[in-house]
Amino acid sequence: MADCTESYATEFPAGLGRPHFGQPFDRTIEHGESATLERGVVVFSLDLELAVASVDDRSLYRSLQRNIAGTRQAVRRLLALCVAYRISATWAIVGQLFRSSPTLDLQVDSWVQRDIPDDQLCAPELLDEIQQCPVGQDIGSHSYRHVNMAAADFDDRMIGEELAACQTLARGRGLTLDSFVFPFNRVARLNLLAEHGFTCFRGANSDWYTRGPAGNHRLFAFWRSALKQADDFLAVPPPVDVPRRVPAGLWMIPHSMMYKGAGRARLAFLRGVLPDVWLDLASDLAINRQVVKAARGIRRAVARRGVFHLWTHPQNLGQHTGRTLAGLENVFRLADRYRRDGRLDIMNMAQLTSHVQSRSTSADPKVGAGSMPAGIG
Numbered sequence: 001m002a003d004c005t006e007s008y009a010t011e012f013p014a015g016l017g018r019p020h021f022g023q024p025f026d027r028t029i030e031h032g033e034s035a036t037l038e039r040g041v042v043v044f045s046l047d048l049e050l051a052v053a054s055v056d057d058r059s060l061y062r063s064l065q066r067n068i069a070g071t072r073q074a075v076r077r078l079l080a081l082c083v084a085y086r087i088s089a090t091w092a093i094v095g096q097l098f099r100s101s102p103t104l105d106l107q108v109d110s111w112v113q114r115d116i117p118d119d120q121l122c123a124p125e126l127l128d129e130i131q132q133c134p135v136g137q138d139i140g141s142h143s144y145r146h147v148n149m150a151a152a153d154f155d156d157r158m159i160g161e162e163l164a165a166c167q168t169l170a171r172g173r174g175l176t177l178d179s180f181v182f183p184f185n186r187v188a189r190l191n192l193l194a195e196h197g198f199t200c201f202r203g204a205n206s207d208w209y210t211r212g213p214a215g216n217h218r219l220f221a222f223w224r225s226a227l228k229q230a231d232d233f234l235a236v237p238p239p240v241d242v243p244r245r246v247p248a249g250l251w252m253i254p255h256s257m258m259y260k261g262a263g264r265a266r267l268a269f270l271r272g273v274l275p276d277v278w279l280d281l282a283s284d285l286a287i288n289r290q291v292v293k294a295a296r297g298i299r300r301a302v303a304r305r306g307v308f309h310l311w312t313h314p315q316n317l318g319q320h321t322g323r324t325l326a327g328l329e330n331v332f333r334l335a336d337r338y339r340r341d342g343r344l345d346i347m348n349m350a351q352l353t354s355h356v357q358s359r360s361t362s363a364d365p366k367v368g369a370g371s372m373p374a375g376i377g
Helices: 058-069 071-084 110-115 124-131 156-171 190-195 218-234 264-270 276-304 321-340 349-359
Strands: 028-031 040-048 090-093 138-141 200-202 251-253 307-312 344-346 370-373
Touching: 040 071, 040 276, 040 349, 058 071, 058 110, 071 124, 071 321, 124 138, 138 156, 138 349, 156 190, 200 349, 218 276, 251 349, 276 307, 276 321, 276 344, 321 344
Parallel strands: 040 090, 040 307, 040 344, 090 138, 200 251
Antiparallel strands: 028 370
């Protein structure tokens, strides 16, 4: 497979523009027309980044190290599930992983070169496997270095070069990138996406506990965190929406729910304090609640003829992969059953965009323009 190894010269500031804890999402997106769907749709997308997203945070890398190490196995087993249930997913991949050797061009500390193996900063063979999957997969972009595109540290020229590098690397594989997922889920600079050939993007988080003045203010970050835990435990039905076209000409594919996996990494501090069997029970409960929540999202999409968009990081499946994928398989099985009954479609982001574009009744994306949240319940 061709490898583009030309130098990427832009000097980015140190770090990735990582949002601080509690920094709110900008969920108000100016939109034009809204798509009308014949039936409900399930979309599955994955943010594949390995260690590239943690080169600016040593403690974060250490907390994720085992998960990252298990990501390759998780991707292969996930692809097998996609074949078994005929799931065409969107893989939003950071451009660095297209390369055969690390060329991050970031001002990183020496620990990155010392502690992070090369195969966690580049993964061309993993892209080969995704590209060659018998059930065609949509390979999209998650930026080149996983930078926060809403950060003031990065100007339009820098972000433009970031996007251009992703498309150049994709062309080396005979691909054109249509789908985009924003790092940190911070939606920004949509005009630059359109200028660099993208046609759709995943919308920002639209969970109910992030809405309203309190839900969207950094001072209420801990309150939102508590509500989020309650939402997860109660398996509150996730938001379902329809694709919406923005003035830049792109289609926003709404966000519904993140599949977090077993959640053992968050309980690591209790290892040695609580018996492993208790941690296993907590992990199984977390998976069960996510499967129930996803099932409710699928049924809501069928009832409302909307989009249920489930997403995850493959590294979330990198530990306790068997039980985590077993939960995800239950979600795939339910979606496939509704599809076989003719009540649901399963599409990747690019397929859904092509579908709604072909049904669009307006050639002008600004018709009916207004502002509204990126997702509705």
